[in-house]
Amino acid sequence: MSAMAATDGNPGDVVSGPERTQLADLIRDRRSELRESLDTFAAKAVDPDTGTRVTRGWIYRLETGQKVTPPVYEELVALAAAARLSVERLQDAAGAQFHGVEPLRSGTGEAVAYVRKLDQLPPDQRERLLRLIDSMVAPQTGDGQ
Structure with missing residues (x-):
């Protein structure tokens, strides 16, 4: 199980600040565009190569601005599969939200x-x-x- 999937509000979790919500906004907006429920979206959030999954709870916490652990690459691949977007787009959004790195x-x-x-x-x-x-x-x- 990945670190992200295993984290459920532990004290060591990282907070995505209110001013940095790029990944949260991207996932929330994309899920809405796809007209998918949280359960359906989460079921598709699987890295096809490694089998790494992103849990429904993590996606919910991300979308609602709660504490989450920044995703690792395989988790971004899983989210990209569910969102039907390039992993690079998710990397840019995650970098901006969690590390303050603005994409070009x-x-x-x-x-x-x-x-x-x-x-x-x-x-x-x-x-x-x-x-x-x-x-x-x-x-x-x-x-x-």
């Missing part, structure tokens, strides 16, 4: 995809790509470049 934002979403692909390039290719971009769009002053 773009109106089209293309910037996020480019950054993720950039991380896969070797350092020399990243440097060449940056020089190419700089030749097309000059770096803005005051942004540390």
